[in-house]
Amino acid sequence: MDKVKELINTLKNDHRLDKEDYVFLFENRNKETDEYLFRLADEVRKENFGTDVYVRGLIEFTNVCRNDCYYCGIRAGNTNCERYRLNEREILECCRDGYELGFRTFVLQGGEDGGYDEDDIAHIVMRIRDTFPDCAITLSIGEWERKSYQRFFDAGADRYLLRHETANKAHYEKLHPETMSFEHRMKCLQDLKEIGYQVGCGFMVGSPGQTNETLADDMVFIQDFKPHMVGIGPFIPHKDTPFANEEAGTMELTLFCLGLIRLILPYGLIPSTTALGTISPVGREMGIKSGANVVMPNLSPVKNRKKYELYDNKICTGEEAAECRGCLSNRMNSIGYQIVTSRGDSPLMTK
Numbered sequence: 366m367d368k369v370k371e372l373i374n375t376l377k378n379d380h381r382l383d384k385e386d387y388v389f390l391f392e393n394r395n396k397e398t399d400e401y402l403f404r405l406a407d408e409v410r411k412e413n414f415g416t417d418v419y420v421r422g423l424i425e426f427t428n429v430c431r432n433d434c435y436y437c438g439i440r441a442g443n444t445n446c447e448r449y450r451l452n453e454r455e456i457l458e459c460c461r462d463g464y465e466l467g468f469r470t471f472v473l474q475g476g477e478d479g480g481y482d483e484d485d486i487a488h489i490v491m492r493i494r495d496t497f498p499d500c501a502i503t504l505s506i507g508e509w510e511r512k513s514y515q516r517f518f519d520a521g522a523d524r525y526l527l528r529h530e531t532a533n534k535a536h537y538e539k540l541h542p543e544t545m546s547f548e549h550r551m552k553c554l555q556d557l558k559e560i561g562y563q564v565g566c567g568f569m570v571g572s573p574g575q576t577n578e579t580l581a582d583d584m585v586f587i588q589d590f591k592p593h594m595v596g597i598g599p600f601i602p603h604k605d606t607p608f609a610n611e612e613a614g615t616m617e618l619t620l621f622c623l624g625l626i627r628l629i630l631p632y633g634l635i636p637s638t639t640a641l642g643t644i645s646p647v648g649r650e651m652g653i654k655s656g657a658n659v660v661m662p663n664l665s666p667v668k669n670r671k672k673y674e675l676y677d678n679k680i681c682t683g684e685e686a687a688e689c690r691g692c693l694s695n696r697m698n699s700i701g702y703q704i705v706t707s708r709g710d711s712p713l714m715t716k
Contacts, residue, residue, distance in 0.1 A: 368389070368393070369389070369390060369393050369394060369398045370398060370401055372386050372389065372390055373390070373398070373401060373402050373405060373628070374405075376625065376628040376629065377405050377409065377628045380588065380628065380629050380630070380631065381588045381629065382584070382588075383585075384578075384581045384582065384584075384585050385581075387580070387581035387584045387585065387625075388577050388578055388581045390625070391577040391580055391581065391621075392577055394621055399617065399620070399621055399624075402621065402624040402625070402628075402655075403620065403624050403654060403655045403656070405624070405628065406623070406624035406625075406627040406628060406655055406656030407654060407655070407656060409627055409628060409631050409656065410627055410631075410656050410657075410658050412631070413631050413632055413712065414658050416701060416702045416703060417658070417702070417703065417705045417707075418653060418658055418659065418660055418697050418702050418703065418704050418705065419470070419634065419658060419659045419660075419704075419705060419707060419709030420467075420468060420470075420659075420660055420661070420662060420690065420693070420704045420705070420706075420709075421468070421470045421471075421472050421503065421636075421659060421660070421661040421662075421709075422459070422460070422463035422466075422468035422470065422471050422472065422661075422662065422664040423472045423474060423661045423662065423663050423664060423665065424451075424456060424459045424460070424463075424471060424472065424473050424474065424664050424665055425474050425475065425663070425665045425669065425670070425673040426450070426451040426455075426456050426459075426473055426474070426475050426665070427449065427450045427451065427475035427476055427478040427480065427481065428446065428448055428449055428475070428476055428669075428672050428673045429448050429449075429450060429475075429476050429478040429479075429480060430475075430476025430477050430478060430507075431476070431477050431478070431479055432476070432477055432507070432541075432542075432544075432545060433542045433544070434540065434541050434542075434545070435539075435540055435541065435542070435573075435606060435607045435608050436540060436569065436572060436573070436600065436602075436603070436606060436608050437603070437606065437675055438603035438605060438606060438674045438675050439476050439673065439674070439675060440606060443603075443605045443606065445605050446605070446672070446674075447672050448672070449669050449672055450478065450480055450481075451665075451666070451669070453485075453488070453489050453492060455666065456473070456489060456493075457492060457493065457496060459471075459664045459665060459666070460493055460496065460497060460500075460664070461496075462664060463664045464497055464500070466690050467690075467706040468500075468664070468690075468706075469499065469500045469501065469706060469707060469708045469709075470500060470501040470502075470503060470524075470708055470709060471493060471497070471500060471501070471502055471503065471664070472503040472504075472505060472526070472661060473489070473502070473503065473504050473505065473506065474505040474506070474526075475505075475506050476507070477506065477507040477508065478506075481506075483509070483513045483516060483517075486504070486506065486513075486517055486520075487516050487517055487519075487520040488520075490502055490504070490517055490520040490521050490522050491520045491521055493521070494520065494521030499708075500708065501523045501524060501708040501709070501710065502521055502522045502523050502524070503522070503523065503524035503525065503526060503565075504517060504522050504524070504525050504526070505525070505526035505527070505565075507527065508527070508549060508550060508553050509553070511556040511560070514553075514556055514557055514560055514562070515560055518560050518561060518562060522562070523562070523563060523710075524562055524563040524564070524565065524593070524594070525557045525562045525563075525564055525565065526564075526565040526567070526594065526596060527550070527553055527554055527557065527564070527565070527566060528565075528566060528567040528568060528569075528596060529550060529551065529554060529566045529567065529568060529583075529586065530550070530567075530568050530569065530572075531568055531572070531575070531579055531582070531583065532568075532579075532582040532583045532585070532586035533578075533579040533582045533583075534547045534548075536572075536574050536575065536576075536579045536582075537550070539573065539574040540572060540573070540574070554566055554590065554592075558590075558592075563593040563594065563634075563710065563711045563714055564592050564593055564594070565592055565593065565594030565595060565596055565634070566586075566587065566590065566592045566594075566595060566596075567594075567595050567596035567597050567598075568583050568597055569597070569598065569599065569600040569614065570597055570598065570599050570600060570614040570615075570618050570619040570622050571599055571600040571612070571613060571614020571615060571618060571619075572600040572614070573600070573608050573611045575600075580622070583622075584622075584625060584626075584629065587626060587629055587630070588629045591630070592630070592633070593633065593634060593711035593713060593714060594633065594634040594635070594636075594659075594711070595626050595630065595633055595634075595635055596635075596636050596638060597619065597622055597623065597626070597638070598614075598619060598638035598639070598640030598641055599613060599614030599615060599616065599618075599619045599640050599641065599644050600613060600614040601613050601614070601640055601643060601644065601678070603674065603675065613644060614644075615644075616641065616644055616645045616648055616651065619641060619652075620651055620652065620655040621655075623635065623637075623652055623655045623656050623657055624655045624656050626656070627655075627656030627657075628656075632711065632712045632713050633711075634658065634659050634709065634711055635656060635657045635658055635659060636652075636657060636659040636660065636661055637649040637650075637651075637652025637653050637657035637659065637660055638652070638661075639661070639663075639679065640679075643678055643679055649693075649696065650696055650697075650699070650700050653697065653700065653702055654700060659709070660693050660697070660704070662689040662690050662693055663689060690704075
């Protein structure tokens, strides 16, 4: 117990540990040490961000995907998925609705959809940039080549979210088909950072095949890569995937990982994810209290939200954007935090 607390204190001061130390933490954590970590993580986030919670407007603009990731409900092989695409006009309308509600960051998230080529994405980004010049534009559209990432950046994109899923190659290959490459995923992240994006990575907690060792690999990767953002959430199985019968990740372990990441990245932008809110009615609040400082209400058209089902029983599929934002604001106020109208750029980098 004392050694666990000692390692947590070392992480708070040095923002890094050896892999063996992370393995020890995962193997020896308990309720008392978890609470100790959450207290320190909350202190660190308050030192750097106060009680502000940044809000991002999520626009899930396509659920078409060429990939067949074994965990994902919109995988190409899921013939039960009702596919859709938003056109440029519809995407801009989502942004307008969000802007009126005070959103100053828009997150365009979708599958790797060949129906949008490089020109299409660049034009959509330029239209959003021209229409809402004071807003940040985040893309979360998977793997492209460096020249495409550069073009999107030049068109006005500020940030890019690309979950690495796992920093362990053997584990990556258990989660993805042979057509997908661990090396290419990591190269994409490096390219994005070199181009100048505010970059986000992340992983699922409790994914099939995950061990204390692979979780330790994730922590070491995050401390070495130093992303501006990290998005993690519990693995939740989807009924139409090869992992349908696998156990879901737990809120407790997800929160522990959140707390560690906050100590690794004192200035990091860390969402309390929808997946956390899906496995527990107070999951998002607990995420904030464990070190997170971002929430991402959904601006997508209500009729499309149920179709963007990465995992079963996803929450917030029927509320209008205004209702969802109001609900989240009340939830944050109830635990002593407040949603702020701000771009919420990384303190380490402003484009």
